[in-house]
Amino acid sequence: MNKSYLSLGDFTNLLTMRTTKCLSILLFISLFVFSCSSPQKPKSYKNGIVVTAHYLASEVGNEILQKGGNAFDAAIAVQFALAVAYPRAGNIAGGGFAVIRTSKGEYNSLDFRETAPRAAYEQMYCDKKGNVNSDLSQKGHLAVGVPGTVDGMVKLHQKYGKMEWKALVAPAIKLAMNGVALSLSEANKLNDYRDQIRNQNKGKETNPYVRENLFEEGDTLINIALGRALLRIKENGRNGFYEGETADLIVSEMQKNGGMITAEDLQGYQSVWRTPVMGEYRAHKIISMPPPSSGGIALLELLYGAEQYKMNEFDFGSFEHIHLMVELERRVYADRATWLGDPDYYEVPVDRLIDEAYLENRFSDIEMDKKTNSQDIKAGTVELIESFETTHFSIADSKGNAIAVTTTLNGNYGSKVVVDGGGFFLNNEMDDFSSKPGFPNQFGLVGGEANAIKGGKRMLSSMTPTIVEKNGKLFMVLGSPGGSTIITSVFQNIINRIDFEMAPQQVVNAPRIHSQWLPDEVYVETDFPSKNVLDKLKAAGHVIKSQAKIGVMSNIFVSDSEEYIGVADTKRHADSKATGY
């Protein structure tokens, strides 16, 4: 029998080999753990930056900047590109808001929110007994508001654009005509909504968003009808949508299916320049969206409370941090439900709501060890849905112009109606009105008279495109989708940066929470906060619900060396991308 013996030399060699191997394994493990625990460092750019929820749209925006376009030109090109590449939220038949800071120190905001058709009325979603039928406000032709996007982009271009209009619409036409390779997320989303989209579009000759087989990642989605609709916008600007063939297609879609929008509604639509709401937070200037969005006012109220209660003295994720946020949020959302609506139809007390004396008193009953009960009114029974149908993009250019745009169809693919022959989805923004006092919408939000339905009126929004300055210089550009959770996501990103002094990627990656008065619950992202803190929150009376994702940020930060750092929220939405030059 052969026996093998190890010589001393062999033994030493083996030992060395094993030690080296062990060390390499240890090194590998530590590198792996490090790379998982420390967020990757985002790239910084000197000349311009674009952050959107879809890589193709980010690339379109970056190309426009590199061709000499300013941030506003890039925003127009991105808005149209998203309508093709990201149809669940990108749109030509939805609406949105833009908050602007120019290199000359001007602040502005553009309201291209949809309006209720003229024939709309307060009880339109109620049956004879006064019960609301949410299906009507959320799906199909009656859910559609008069679209604002195209007029908004035209006004943005007229006031701030530098490049030719046609050059800004052209990239989207190319995407529609040549086709877009579907990402995994987009293929899955279209498959998830296949039945709903099919149900709302029976009998139409072509519908690019539904086909015999399920969509797969990498499939090319060509949309010739949308390409043509975009071509009309390219050639004729506003009239290419609100008049002529596209308007005819929308009106005929409405007439055949019991919708309300008329040719006069389309011709009469106007987006509106509004003075942004502005405030100070710990020596930073906050510039955000005024009504008909509740976003800016709610954000300023929250920040006021965070300063009053010295948020910066708490640890991130501690009981005090989370309890304080929740208590502030519950009060602010109660204000939202009562006081906010379209300022052209309801006297919104903007100045009073963000007045120091009011806010000091508003938060004075917060107790730092226990929850205050929400008023005893019928709580929303709607579950908070994990929904990222809206989309936000942030852009800044070499001159210091910056724009934050949040744009939406409301639900995923809006009303699910694709305009026959137009190839684009119509919004279901009417659901953002309060269909009946105290009756929750799809986000569980309640409202009353201020946000009651009326022909021509704009429905209240939570979209919160926001710009932050420090010492007169650009500091952050940010925003998010997420319905009611938009405001609280933006709020947390600002305090993460200013109070908890997090690095840009951490600001965005950090877990978030959300509370909105009614339903009387606190939503927390998975595995957050620690068990110990969760137990304390429960002991203080909070009802906790777990939520996989809250918000999807598209943020720009400005470094001390004045470079742009773009952070896409790829942790929550893989297709997001920051790119610049």
Ligand code: DON
């Ligand atoms: O304007 C609003 O507040 C809503 N229509 C936004 C919808 C939304 O964010 C959906 N999902 N992410």
